[in-house]
Amino acid sequence: MNIIQRLGRGPLLRHRDFRLLLSGAATSQFGSQVTLVALPLVAVLELDASPFQVGLLTAAETAAFLLVGLPAGAWLDRVRRLPVLIRADLVRCLAVASVPLAAVTDVLTMAQLYVVALVTGVATVFFDVAHQSFLPQLLPREQLVSGNGALETVRSVAQVGGPGLGGGLVQLLGAPLAIVADALGYLSSALLLLGIRTREPAPQPVPGSSLRAEIGEGIGFVLRHPLLRVIAAATAASNLFSALLMAVQTVFWVRVLDLSPGAIGLLLSVSALGGLAGALCAGPLAKLVGQARLIWLSALVSAPFALLWPLSGRGAGVLLFGTASAVVLFGAVAYNVAQVSFRQAICPPALLGRMNATMRFLVWGTMPLGALAGGAIAASAGARNALWVCALGFLVVPLPLLLSPLRTLRDLPTAPETGAEPLAGADSATADDPAPANAPATG
Numbered sequence: 001m002n003i004i005q006r007l008g009r010g011p012l013l014r015h016r017d018f019r020l021l022l023s024g025a026a027t028s029q030f031g032s033q034v035t036l037v038a039l040p041l042v043a044v045l046e047l048d049a050s051p052f053q054v055g056l057l058t059a060a061e062t063a064a065f066l067l068v069g070l071p072a073g074a075w076l077d078r079v080r081r082l083p084v085l086i087r088a089d090l091v092r093c094l095a096v097a098s099v100p101l102a103a104v105t106d107v108l109t110m111a112q113l114y115v116v117a118l119v120t121g122v123a124t125v126f127f128d129v130a131h132q133s134f135l136p137q138l139l140p141r142e143q144l145v146s147g148n149g150a151l152e153t154v155r156s157v158a159q160v161g162g163p164g165l166g167g168g169l170v171q172l173l174g175a176p177l178a179i180v181a182d183a184l185g186y187l188s189s190a191l192l193l194l195g196i197r198t199r200e201p202a203p204q205p206v207p208g209s210s211l212r213a214e215i216g217e218g219i220g221f222v223l224r225h226p227l228l229r230v231i232a233a234a235t236a237a238s239n240l241f242s243a244l245l246m247a248v249q250t251v252f253w254v255r256v257l258d259l260s261p262g263a264i265g266l267l268l269s270v271s272a273l274g275g276l277a278g279a280l281c282a283g284p285l286a287k288l289v290g291q292a293r294l295i296w297l298s299a300l301v302s303a304p305f306a307l308l309w310p311l312s313g314r315g316a317g318v319l320l321f322g323t324a325s326a327v328v329l330f331g332a333v334a335y336n337v338a339q340v341s342f343r344q345a346i347c348p349p350a351l352l353g354r355m356n357a358t359m360r361f362l363v364w365g366t367m368p369l370g371a372l373a374g375g376a377i378a379a380s381a382g383a384r385n386a387l388w389v390c391a392l393g394f395l396v397v398p399l400p401l402l403l404s405p406l407r408t409l410r411d412l413p414t415a416p417e418t419g420a421e422p423l424a425g426a427d428s429a430t431a432d433d434p435a436p437a438n439a440p441a442t443g
Contacts, residue, residue: 015138015139016197017138017196017197017198018138018139018147018150020192020193020195020196021134021135021138021151021192021193021196022150022151022154023192024089024188024189024190024192024193025151025154025155025189026154026157026158027185027188027189027192028089028092028185028186028188028189029154029155029158029162029185030158030161030162030165030181030185031162031181031182031183031184031185031186032158032162032182032185033158033161033162033163033165033166033268034162034163034165034166034169034178034179034181034182034185035096035166035178035179035181035182036162036163036166036268037162037163037166037167037170037178037261037264037265037268038166038169038170038175038176038178038179038182039057039099039113039117039175039179040054040057040058040250041170041175041250041254041261041264042099042103042108042113042175042176042179043057043110043113044250044251044254044255045175045254045261046103046108046174046175046176047108047109047110047113049110050379051247051248051251051375051378051379051383052375052376052378052379053110053375054247054248054250054251054375055247055248055371055372055373055374055375055376055378055379056114056371056372056375057110057113057114057117058243058246058247058367058371058374058375059243059247059367059368059369059371059372059375060113060114060117060118060121060368061117061118061120061121061371062121062243062364062367062368062371063118063121063368064118064121064122064124064125065121065125065360065361065364065365065367065368066361066365066368067122068122068125068126069125069129069357069358069360069361069364069365070215070218070219070357070358070361071211071215072125072126072129072357073129073215073218073353073354073355073356073357073358073360073361074211074214074215074218074353074354074357075211075353076126076129076130076133076353076357077133077214077350077351077352077353077354080199080200080202081130081131081133081134081137081200081353082130082134082193082196082198082199082200084126084127084130085127085130085131085134085193086190086193086194087126088123088124088126088127088130089123089127089186089187089189089190089193090186090187090190091119091120091123092119092120092123092124092127092186093183093184093186093187093190094183095116095119095120095123096116096120096179096182096183096186097179097180097183098112098116099112099113099116099176099179100176100177100179100180100183102176103174103176103177104176104177108176125357125360128356128360129353129356129357129360130353132340132343132344132352132356133352133353133356134200135147135148135151135344136344136349136352137198137200138198141344141345144341144344144345145282145283145286145291145337145338145341146283148336148337148340148341148344149279149280149282149283149337152275152278152279152282152333152336152337153276153279153280155275155279155333157276160269160272160273160275160276161269162269163264163265163266163267163268163269163272164265164266164268164269165181165265166178166181166265166268167260167261167262167263167264167265167266167268168262168265169181170261170262170265171260171261171262175261214354215354217351217354218351218353218354218355218357218358219358221347221351221354221355221358222355222358222359222362225346226404226405227342227346227404227405227406228343228346228355228359230400230401230404230405230406231295231339231342231343231359231401232359232362232363233400234299234397234398234399234400234401235339235359235362235363236362236363236365236366237366237393237396237397237400238299238332238363238394238397239363239364239366239367239370240366240367240369240370240393241306241370241389241390241393241394241397242332242367242370243366243367243368243369243370243371243374244370244371244373244374244377244386244389244390244393245309245374245387245390246371246374247370247371247372247373247374247375247378247386248374248375248377248378248383248386248387248390249387250264251378251383252378252383252384252387253267255383256383256384257312257313257314257317257318257321258314259318263318267318267321267322267325268325270322270326271321271322271325271326271329272325272326272329273326274325274326274327274328274329274330274333275326275329275330275332275333277330278298278329278330278331278332278333278334278337279333279334279337281330281334282294282333282334282337282338283337285298285334286337286338289410290409290410290411291338291341291342291411292338292406292409292410292411293409293410294334294335294338295335295338295339295342295401295406296398296401296402296406296407298330298331298332298334298335298338299331299335299397299398299401300398300401300402301331302327302328302330302331302332303328303331303394303395303397303398304395305323305324305327305328306324306328306390306391306394306395307324307391307392307395308320308321308323308324308391309321309324309325309387309390309391310384310385310387310388310390310391312324328394343355343356343359373389374386374389374390377389
């Protein structure tokens with residue numbers, strides 16, 4: 001928890017409830033990063049899964065955003081979010097704990113891994129949408145960039161330390177038992193969230209409103225907003241190719257680069273240093289170049305480094321993979337801090353859940369497709385060729401941003417929009433400063 005203590009010296013972290021939220025994020029993220037290493041290794045090493053089966057497992061982890069993403073957002077706008085966060089953590093704890101239990105009793109199958117991935121994915125949908133919608137209840141609007149930056153810093157620290165810990169635990173205990181750390185992380189997060197004292201006002205039901213109509217209102221707000229829809233398009237493309245990478249990388253490391261579990265954990269940890277740097281630099285960079293510029297610059301500068309993934313090889317060639325992941329993660333985290341903070345600031349409070357759920361549906365809904373494509377390409381043409389498809393895809397990601405009004409802005413508009421009409425002044429720059437290998441998934 002040293003990182004929490006260091007962050008806590010600033011004014012933002014003197015906020016008790018935000019410290020608890022941040023500490024809960026830290027414990028669950030460390031556990032999740034262990035599973036990032038361990039779960040695919042369970043499939044590849046313990047169950048001898050094919051590349052397509054590993055792709056299907058990755059798809060199952062993110063399919064929930066397509067299945068329940070939109071109704072989850074509308075439902076979350078009708079309830080208090082904190083109890084949802086706690087219950088989602090407990091569901092994920094029980095689901096992942098079933099993997100080591102099944103392994104010890106020698107009944108573990110790929111079918112169970114698919115079910116665990118799907119259940120934890122559904123719980124994660126509710127947790128993530130509620131988490132992004134709960135943060136503005138804790139912090140004033142002018143602290144949202146700092147708050148999101150602190151959360152991204154914690155996530156990035158977990159991405160640095162968690163995989164190394166995961167790789168070591170896999171070598172020491174075996175992949176299934178290493179997943180116990182994830183279950184403990186989710187349990188610790190739930191206990192910390194229970195200590196938050198802030199109580200949201202109960203959302204007032206709208207007479208005669210239906211779930212379908214409310215879902216439509218969230219979709220309409222995003223799609224009619226000139227900046228949100230562009231951010232959604234770019235992020236969806238990024239996550240499509242990030243999922244392709246996730247589906248292929250473990251097979252590539254084990255069967256092409258011949259890496260051990262410990263070496264894989266170390267590679268992930270070194271790569272994640274880029275994400276940590278991105279989290280620490282996002283705030284200063286937003287002030288230096290502007291929040292709007294940071295969104296498209298981070299994608300444009302980092303994307304070409306993805307070409308190093310398929311060029312990597314055994315021995316010293318592994319450094320190319322680590323370098324690519326570190327730089328792409330730096331860009332992804334800086335991008336994420338800027339665009340998520342904008343979304344939270346621009347959206348009316350009553351629409352936060354539906355806006356975040358719509359964005360998650362649009363930008364994470366591409367991930368199952370990317371994972372299935374990655375598994376299919378790797379099975380038919382080899383893992384390295386699948387990485388070439390991934391790398392070339394990342395070069396396309398900045399295009400929607402460069403062809404949008406974002407390119408002419410320095411900072412993003414700060415006035416909350418109650419509708420979805422085009423923003424006044426969207427074609428002119430402002431002068432004032434503004435008030436998700438670890439796959440570089442964003443959103």
